[in-house]
Amino acid sequence: MPRAGLDPAAVTLAAAGLADEVGLANVTMGALAERLGVRAPSLYKHIDSQADLNRRIALLVAEELGDALREALQGRSGRDALAAAARTMRDYIVKHPGRYATTIRLGVTGPDDPLAIAGARVLDSLAAVLIAYRIDPADKIHALRLLRSLFHGFATIEAAGGFEMNTEVDDSFDWIVDFVDRGLSLRRESSE
Amino acid sequence: MPRAGLDPAAVTLAAAGLADEVGLANVTMGALAERLGVRAPSLYKHIDSQADLNRRIALLVAEELGDALREALQGRSGRDALAAAARTMRDYIVKHPGRYATTIRLGVTGPDDPLAIAGARVLDSLAAVLIAYRIDPADKIHALRLLRSLFHGFATIEAAGGFEMNTEVDDSFDWIVDFVDRGLSLRRESSE
DNA sequence: CAGGGTTGGCTAACGCCATTAGCTTTTAGC
DNA sequence: GCTAAAAGCTAATGGCGTTAGCCAACCCTG
Structure with missing residues (x-):
């Protein structure tokens, strides 16, 4: 299985897009991971926490x-x-x-x-x-x-x-x- | 054991006060219940949901x-x-x-x-x-x-x-x- | 003042979420 | 090719909102 090829910028951009579509409150790690074709815990290889993600956005x-x-x-x-x-x-x-x-x-x-x-x-x-x-x-x-x-x-x-x-x-x-x-x-x- | 004597208005008022003190995001059912001397599920006797509570506030x-x-x-x-x-x-x-x-x-x-x-x-x-x-x-x-x-x-x-x-x-x-x-x-x- | 229904509290339990631990696999560099 | 780092995974924990179901306190009628 090939990797998804994510990095902090890609995760941030996807989260920003998701927030615009479903509202910031609904940007859950699970939903974001799904959009990126990955499991939720994998996101932590690129961001520290949800607060860190908000900050990056x-x-x-x-x-x-x-x-x-x-x-x-x-x-x-x-x-x-x-x-x-x-x-x-x-x-x-x-x-x-x-x-x-x-x-x-x-x-x-x-x-x-x-x-x-x-x-x-x-x-x-x-x-x-x-x-x-x-x-x-x-x-x-x-x-x-x-x-x-x-x-x-x-x-x-x-x-x-x-x-x-x-x-x-x-x-x-x-x-x-x-x-x-x-x-x-x-x-x-x-x-x- | 006596009752707490709550009603929707009292719950709403307490939630509003808590929100001002700790921020709306930190108004959890548990924290609100604690402030009212009650357990979290008891709040549902007075309000329908957290969304309903926000609406009342x-x-x-x-x-x-x-x-x-x-x-x-x-x-x-x-x-x-x-x-x-x-x-x-x-x-x-x-x-x-x-x-x-x-x-x-x-x-x-x-x-x-x-x-x-x-x-x-x-x-x-x-x-x-x-x-x-x-x-x-x-x-x-x-x-x-x-x-x-x-x-x-x-x-x-x-x-x-x-x-x-x-x-x-x-x-x-x-x-x-x-x-x-x-x-x-x-x-x-x-x-x- | 008795008792029955309603109300308001409780505990237990479920599912979802964020996050951590620890394992495995891919990938990049030598 | 080999190795080590990076990036994915599963499993598990703790907190949250919420529901179900039980029991005790209150009100109200007789």
Whole structure:
């Protein structure tokens, strides 16, 4: 019998896909093993524990999201950049609700934790959106938290099916992006 | 031997408290039973299953949050109301992260589901914040979703310890409330 | 205040899950 | 080809949710 040829990355990727399909809570070692054509205990040759697996998925998410944001923000600034970042985050979360769910509630061990680094890179991309708005440097962290809270909240609620009247969700999204764009424009240094 | 004198409400309340203390994931039937001075299977005399328990906690949250919002919004309008609603939601979620966590991912069965009704009442309170801003009725749903996404996102991230530099979180919160207030003020019917 | 039905507790047991131990087989390098 | 590491396996443990079935405490009627 030939081997399955697994490695930590393959296991992580399969787990992420399974999470998106059946929900993070249903990603059991047995189900994951079955999908990989292997028995559950064999997975422990590649990952330490389920907590370790979640951590690896979260790292994957941070990398994927960071890549997607950098890609989307290339050559854009101001309102274009804002809309692109918002759409990128929304699309990613709605498309990958299971893997995204791993990113809430994880203990970052230290500043050299790969997860902390990848997360910081995501935040850096969001911060890049703010450049063209020329926000007062002292307010930058607040504006960044606004974007993060809003995008995270909107996409999370949408992914959970929390909005009624599905057809209007796109309109709400556009309206909110416009709302933030106008608000940030008012806060340019020159306007105070 | 005397009886413990439990009922569904007492079990739900104890579970909500335990969730806040140890995290929703650690609310096991055994731990909950122990806190109530009872053995795990006895809990099934009061609740149907763990899913049923989560549902009951979520309903409790919707009622508590609705009550708190109505209380806080009494006699306030405009910016005051916005700030009060934001603070109420934030305080509640940060103080009760475990029980609040039950409100994500729950299937509402129909429009007469008590959970749907209680949830709608929470949204009604948020909608009351918008009255004084005299938003164009067609935009009301979008503004409501803005508030909901933002408050939910901010408090969720804060409760999960997602913001660095803890001391500045209060400042960010105030800044964001101010940002939304100004943005909504611009959208009064008269201003378009 | 007697007794019978209902209610709320208990123990025992099942199946599923994560995880560990220890064995066997494949595979890569010399 | 030989050997050692890596990667799979089966078996077993302990914890969890849940069900079945038993017994004691309570309420309520007479």
